[in-house]
Amino acid sequence: MKTQRAKPSGSAVALTGTATVRSIDSYASTAFPVSDGDMEVIFATHGVAMRARRRQRLVMGSKRSDVIYLLKTGLLVLSAIGSGDRRQLLAILYPGDVFSMALVPPIDGVSVVAMTDCELVRLRPSALDDSPRELRELDAFMVQRTAELHARSILHIARLASLSSESRVAAFILELALRTGQVSNDTVACDLPLSRSDIADYLSLNADTLSRIMTRLKSRGAVATVGRSRAIVKSVKRLSKEVPICAATLALHGQAAASG
Amino acid sequence: MKTQRAKPSGSAVALTGTATVRSIDSYASTAFPVSDGDMEVIFATHGVAMRARRRQRLVMGSKRSDVIYLLKTGLLVLSAIGSGDRRQLLAILYPGDVFSMALVPPIDGVSVVAMTDCELVRLRPSALDDSPRELRELDAFMVQRTAELHARSILHIARLASLSSESRVAAFILELALRTGQVSNDTVACDLPLSRSDIADYLSLNADTLSRIMTRLKSRGAVATVGRSRAIVKSVKRLSKEVPICAATLALHGQAAASG
DNA sequence: GTCGGTTCTTGATGCGCGTCAAGGCCCAGC
DNA sequence: GCTGGGCCTTGACGCGCATCAAGAACCGAC
Numbered sequence: 001m002k003t004q005r006a007k008p009s010g011s012a013v014a015l016t017g018t019a020t021v022r023s024i025d026s027y028a029s030t031a032f033p034v035s036d037g038d039m040e041v042i043f044a045t046h047g048v049a050m051r052a053r054r055r056q057r058l059v060m061g062s063k064r065s066d067v068i069y070l071l072k073t074g075l076l077v078l079s080a081i082g083s084g085d086r087r088q089l090l091a092i093l094y095p096g097d098v099f100s101m102a103l104v105p106p107i108d109g110v111s112v113v114a115m116t117d118c119e120l121v122r123l124r125p126s127a128l129d130d131s132p133r134e135l136r137e138l139d140a141f142m143v144q145r146t147a148e149l150h151a152r153s154i155l156h157i158a159r160l161a162s163l164s165s166e167s168r169v170a171a172f173i174l175e176l177a178l179r180t181g182q183v184s185n186d187t188v189a190c191d192l193p194l195s196r197s198d199i200a201d202y203l204s205l206n207a208d209t210l211s212r213i214m215t216r217l218k219s220r221g222a223v224a225t226v227g228r229s230r231a232i233v234k235s236v237k238r239l240s241k242e243v244p245i246c247a248a249t250l251a252l253h254g255q256a257a258a259s260g
Numbered sequence: 261m262k263t264q265r266a267k268p269s270g271s272a273v274a275l276t277g278t279a280t281v282r283s284i285d286s287y288a289s290t291a292f293p294v295s296d297g298d299m300e301v302i303f304a305t306h307g308v309a310m311r312a313r314r315r316q317r318l319v320m321g322s323k324r325s326d327v328i329y330l331l332k333t334g335l336l337v338l339s340a341i342g343s344g345d346r347r348q349l350l351a352i353l354y355p356g357d358v359f360s361m362a363l364v365p366p367i368d369g370v371s372v373v374a375m376t377d378c379e380l381v382r383l384r385p386s387a388l389d390d391s392p393r394e395l396r397e398l399d400a401f402m403v404q405r406t407a408e409l410h411a412r413s414i415l416h417i418a419r420l421a422s423l424s425s426e427s428r429v430a431a432f433i434l435e436l437a438l439r440t441g442q443v444s445n446d447t448v449a450c451d452l453p454l455s456r457s458d459i460a461d462y463l464s465l466n467a468d469t470l471s472r473i474m475t476r477l478k479s480r481g482a483v484a485t486v487g488r489s490r491a492i493v494k495s496v497k498r499l500s501k502e503v504p505i506c507a508a509t510l511a512l513h514g515q516a517a518a519s520g
Numbered sequence: 521g522t523c524g525g526t527t528c529t530t531g532a533t534g535c536g537c538g539t540c541a542a543g544g545c546c547c548a549g550c
Numbered sequence: 551g552c553t554g555g556g557c558c559t560t561g562a563c564g565c566g567c568a569t570c571a572a573g574a575a576c577c578g579a580c
Contacts, residue, residue: 080418088421090414102407105415106511108504136392139399146406147362153413154350155365158340160420161348161464165537196558204421206538211559228546228558244368251366425567456528466568471529488528488576 039141042134043070047121052076052114054193060101060112067124068100068142074118075180075193077202081109089194089202091153094179098145115193148252155248160204167243168203169213173223173231174239174246178253189232299401302394303330307381312336312374314453320361320372327384328360328402334378335440335453337462341369349454349462351413354439358405375453408512415508420464427503428463429473433483433491434499434506438513449492 047070052058058076060067076093090110093099104110128135159171174188181190194202200210217223222239224232233239240246307330312318318336320327336353350370353359364370388395419431434448441450454462460470477483482499484492493499500506 090417103410105411105508107418107508136396139403143399143402150363150410151365157350158367209537248365248367469567
């Protein structure tokens with residue numbers, strides 16, 4: 001029997017449930033890409049370390065609670081089930097990103113899902129009420145990080161709106177590779193923690209169409225794949241030339257990857 | 261002779277040039293929708309009032325300067341010229357919104373353009389270095405406002421990705437009407453400061469298609485128009501029922517309009 | 521008022537992508 | 551090894567939107 005692309009890929013059961021809480025100190029020494037060194041201390045001291053497994057859905061507390069989360073390792077996506085049936089991925093979160101309910105519109109069925117095993121820190125800003133200095137630093141940190149998230153969302157809008165679907169896919173792989181992959185010369189390789197359907201939902205494409213596009217990109221030599229879950233961008237330069245917005249991707253994600 | 265939709269609508273000349281600087285006190289008494297009352301004082305005291313004319317392009321300083329702008333009245337759009345030719349509008353800014361270069365990805369040809377005559381305030385956070393309290397308040401304010409902008413951008417992504425073009429147009433008019441229009445019962449009316457091409461560029465549609473859709477919406481009775489630049493949403497309830505995301509639009513923009 | 525330019529509308533046509541359907545690939549379980 | 555069930559790929563086909571083109575409505579200048 002053929003299952004033909006079950007709704008949210010069948011593993012709905014595994015998705016529910018809250019993330020497991022671990023002891024803090026296991027993360028206290030981990031480096032993560034936060035500009036201000038003090039920030040690491042603040043999160044380690046006042047935050048609660050958490051861990052999420054692949055495909056696990058993170059319960060983000062109630063509506064407008066003030067809880068914020070910091071992603072230390074792994075990959076998260078913001079997903080929504082458009083009332084009908086079609087799922088869509090609205091944003092991708094990389095290590096170093098923060099997120100909270102305030103950043104998300106009140107759409108039905110939005111949630112944050114782990115695409116890989118993740119380590120994160122939950123922080124309640126009110127826990128810092130005693131030390132104004134730390135609170136101030138946190139605010140400054142949040143301003144900067146939220147602005148970066150916004151710039152990335154705007155970039156994503158630009159990609160969705162102005163790029164052909166083929167360029168969209170190429171730009172997506174480039175972004176992921178710059179963030180999570182290994183750079184060597186002009187070539188970048190990375191794992192694809194998102195399935196084909198996930199990628200399609202993120203780029204607002206059909207999974208079938210995405211598959212066709214991947215085939216086209218491969219046959220043209222723009223990207224290569226190793227197995228199903230690993231991709232290689234052959235020439236970043238050439239890609240940036242073909243797809244102008246990729247320059248912005250490089251600027252936004254390249255430096256983040258370099259510093260992280 | 262037929263001009264047939266000239267590139268950025270011909271008025272490119274009028275677009276260039278910096279916004280005119282006016283004296284501050286002419287705005288000092290104006291109410292604007294900022295949650296914290298102190299914020300108004302901070303901007304009035306340390307900021308520089310500016311005014312922009314319809315279709316004027318705002319020069320936002322160099323790359324990563326720390327200047328922030330607060331929109332007091334009018335409507336701004338974030339626009340980008342995709343390297344080819346196609347312009348796109350990436351975001352709409354309403355009174356009470358703040359923006360800075362940090363919120364914008366480094367795409368070629370991005371700029372902020374006034375869709376109506378606008379009043380705004382330019383503020384350099386470093387001007388507040390002397391008063392830590394105000395600096396702290398500004399940070400907190402920025403966190404909140406940037407988060408709201410992000411939520412709106414995400415909502416826009418959701419609309420672009422999941423809605424039929426007809427629903428997209430309806431949702432757009434609803435948003436604009438809730439923000440800038442007059443509500444009475446279940447009906448909302450508003451001016452359309454954006455031309456058809458502008459709207460099309462924002463919704464990533466073709467201007468011709470948009471025109472067809474408007475005709476369809478009118479003949480179906482969902483919206484009505486008065487002249488070319490005024491629209492009326494006949495029944496907000498019915499629209500919210502047909503287009504699920506409109507509920508989120510109501511939540512995000514309805515309350516802002518109510519408080520503003 | 522008339523005129524010129526812009527913006528909007530509407531028609532005909534073609535292509536891209538979504539959809540449906542059938543198979544192939546890959547991996548886990550036994 | 552084999553088998554079954556997700557995933558992924560690939561084909562056929564239809565609809566929706568972009569494109570091109572022409573004309574209508576609107577608006578300001580004079």
